Amino acid sequence: MHILIVDDESLARSRLRRLVLDCDASHRVSEAEHAAGALALLQAPGGPAVELLLLDIRMPGMDGMVLARQLQALPTPPALVFVTAHAEHALGAFELDALDYLTKPVRLQRLQQALAKVQRSAALPAPARVSAVADDGPALLVHERGRTERVPLAEVLYLRAELKYVTVRAWARSHIVDEPLSELEARHAQHFVRVHRNTLVARHALRALVRHEGEEGEGWAVRLHGVPDPLPVSRRQVAAVREALAG
Incomplete structure (x- = not known):
């Protein structure tokens, strides 16, 4: 990948460059000392096309959060990973569709995980192209309004049990299936991870595990690619979600 490191501290840029090349010496690395540059x-x-930004947040002039918002207006924005000493910005970072959030000092293993996540994301169909996903992959059969529709699992973001039915949230729209969540989980365990007693999320859509203030107080939630609101994670499922993110 062509990776651009944006940080106002030269030592921080040099250290991160070394770590990136330790992950894979074939990466091309550029640097900028401020957001405007x-x-x-x-x-x-x-x-040159930049595929990934490793972006600091607190910098003189335009900060990283402002730059991240401006990136969204680009025709082909690069993937975004924040690298900062300030963990309090994590939630806002994922609202800007960052793929990961690394805290300084960055560890090699943690950077490797972030780069792997970026490469997996690049291999996924974008929302605008999701209708082109081949129909020969695994899918859910949805029976609605007198017809049967095939929803590829590559398009499914999460499954949520509500009363007697399960809502299937896909890229294009939501569907309702009359099938227990436990049976769907057993049949498609390789595609989904349970985050709550009533929710399974697609492994390919997982982006982050974050602290979250919900109706029951502070707890954990997951950020999914293409889903604006975080989904609650029960305490007993936190370890499983971390494992899924690392994988």
Whole structure:
């Protein structure tokens, strides 16, 4: 990948560059010492395509959060991973569709996990292209309004049990299936991970486990690609979610 490191501290940029190349020496690494310089590089006509930004948050001038919002206006924005000493910005970072959030000092193993996540994400169909997913993969059969529809598992983001039915949240829209969540979990265990007694989430959509203030007080929640609101995680499932994210 072509990776752009954006940090106002030269020592931090040098250390992160070494770690990136320790992960894979074939990565191409560029640097910018401030957000404005990074944006100019990304917008330069005919410039090299950057596939990933490793972005600090607190910098003089435009900070990393502002830059991240501006990236969303680019025709082909790079993937985004925040690298910062300030963990309190994590929730806001994932609202900007960051794939990961690393705290300084960055550990090699943790960076390897983040880069692997970026590469997996690049291999997934984007929401705008999801209708082109091949029909020969695993799918759920949904019976609605007198017809049967095939919903590829590659399009499914989560399953949630509500009363006697299960809601299937997919990219395009939601569906209702009359089948117990436990049976769906047993049949498609390789595709989903349980995060709550009433919720299974797609492993391919997992982006982050974050602290979250919910109706029952502070707890944990997962961020999913393509889902604006975090989904609650029960305490007993936190370890399983961490394992799924690391995998």
